[in-house]
Amino acid sequence: MLILYEGGIYDTVTFRVEPEAWDHEDCDACGSHIAPMTLCYVTIRGSYVALCENCYQNHVLSKLVH
Numbered sequence: 001m002l003i004l005y006e007g008g009i010y011d012t013v014t015f016r017v018e019p020e021a022w023d024h025e026d027c028d029a030c031g032s033h034i035a036p037m038t039l040c041y042v043t044i045r046g047s048y049v050a051l052c053e054n055c056y057q058n059h060v061l062s063k064l065v066h
């Protein structure tokens with residue numbers, strides 16, 4: 001499990017810092033990299049699913065009833 005380290009003191013017994021370890025998310029639909037701090041979409045509840053903007057539009061927006 002990775003959590004974001006933003007500086008400051010931390011429990012060195014429980015945690016260790018891995019520089020560059022968390023440089024992106026993977027889109028769960030197409031597998032493309034989602035760069036950190038860019039737009040992506042995640043599920044509100046249930047299992048965690050992350051989608052890139054393209055897949056969100058293709059798989060979610062296109063199925064919404066207008």
Ligand SMILES: [Zn+2]
Pocket residue numbers: 027028029030031032051052053054055056
């Ligand atoms: Zn995608």
